[in-house]
Amino acid sequence: TVMARASVFLHELDTDRFATCLYAEADLGTGVVQMVRAGHIDPLLRFGDGSCRLVRVEGGLPLGLSAEFGRLAYPVATLELDPGNTLLLCTDGLVEQPGADLDEGMEVLTALISSGPQDVRDLADRLIDVVDERRGDDDVALLLLRRHGAGAPRTFGRVQQHVSPGDPEGLTEARHMIRAAVRSWGAKNHSDEIELVADELMTNALMHTEGSAIVTLRLLTGTDRRLRVEVEDSSSALPRRREAGDDGVSGRGLLLVDTLADGWGVEARGGGKVVWAEFVVAHGAG
Numbered sequence: 001t002v003m004a005r006a007s008v009f010l011h012e013l014d015t016d017r018f019a020t021c022l023y024a025e026a027d028l029g030t031g032v033v034q035m036v037r038a039g040h041i042d043p044l045l046r047f048g049d050g051s052c053r054l055v056r057v058e059g060g061l062p063l064g065l066s067a068e069f070g071r072l073a074y075p076v077a078t079l080e081l082d083p084g085n086t087l088l089l090c091t092d093g094l095v096e097q098p099g100a101d102l103d104e105g106m107e108v109l110t111a112l113i114s115s116g117p118q119d120v121r122d123l124a125d126r127l128i129d130v131v132d133e134r135r136g137d138d139d140v141a142l143l144l145l146r147r148h149g150a151g152a153p154r155t156f157g158r159v160q161q162h163v164s165p166g167d168p169e170g171l172t173e174a175r176h177m178i179r180a181a182v183r184s185w186g187a188k189n190h191s192d193e194i195e196l197v198a199d200e201l202m203t204n205a206l207m208h209t210e211g212s213a214i215v216t217l218r219l220l221t222g223t224d225r226r227l228r229v230e231v232e233d234s235s236s237a238l239p240r241r242r243e244a245g246d247d248g249v250s251g252r253g254l255l256l257v258d259t260l261a262d263g264w265g266v267e268a269r270g271g272g273k274v275v276w277a278e279f280v281v282a283h284g285a286g
Contacts (some may be wrong), residue, residue, distance in 0.1 A: 001162070003036050003063065004072040011067035011283050018064035022089055028147050031081040032159050032177050036074040041092055041102070045111060048084030052114040054106060055079060055087075056094060077164065078173040080180045086120060088113060093138035094131055120144045120190070126281070128216070144177040158218040165206050169238040174202065174215045178229075181217050187227050187281040192262040197277045200253040201231040209235035219281075226278045234272040 020040040026033045037059030045054045059068050060074040081087055095105035110129060112130060116123045124144050131140050159181050163170040178198050182191045207215040214232040240256055257264050261277035
């Protein structure tokens with residue numbers, strides 16, 4: 001992953017330095033934000049009504065230290081940013097206060113965000129002004145991200161999630177990502193079929209191949225408006241469609257995919273493959 005490679009790079013510099021980091025990828029069309037944390041403070045979420053809460057992101061060790069101790073796993077957290085909500089990422093220079101611990105500083109920051117201006121730029125200026133008034137020694141970095149309402153122009157990109165074997169939380173996050181994207185892309189009427197097919201493809205990849213799977217969801221425009229689910233794995237072995245077993249459960253995965261999807265197939269990808277399924281989605285459906 002990006003974080004693991006960055007940690008190894010910093011460790012190999014042999015400077016005894018380490019760094020904290022919060023890395024986020026956002027798709028403002030769907031509102032899906034995927035985050036990983038390396039020893040950094042958690043982000044904050046301000047709702048449209050002004051209320052604010054801390055977003056707990058399960059994290060790993062700071063960059064440099066995770067490589068030194070061989071703990072390079074960085075779990076991915078998925079957040080759905082609704083229209084009008086604002087995500088705040090910052091360094092601890094915005095939180096630290098003389099004579100106060102980190103928890104107290106986060107409580108003060110949460111209150112400042114809740115009572116601050118509605119405009120994002122004005123809110124950023126207000127928070128920086130408060131830091132200047134404290135005359136602290138630490139530097140400050142601040143990022144505010146707001147998703148506009150439904151009337152704003154919508155861009156259709158892609159959303160992606162890595163899922164590792166034996167990681168039920170990763171599967172849950174992938175399902176959450178898919179559900180949010182399907183709803184945002186106007187395909188709610190097809191959500192059951194899409195989620196079921198995605199589940200079958202993910203399960204098949206994790207059960208019958210080694211290593212993790214990469215789940216990608218994208219909207220394709222052209223003569224037909226199609227939603228495409230892709231599951232990439234490291235095995236070149238092609239999936240086999242089999243008749244269901246006597247118990248009626250085992251072996252039916254690709255039969256379900258064939259029945260529910262408007263089309264599916266397999267593509268070579270490096271030393272592995274991508275199994276994909278597509279659904280025709282009418283404009284404004286759902």
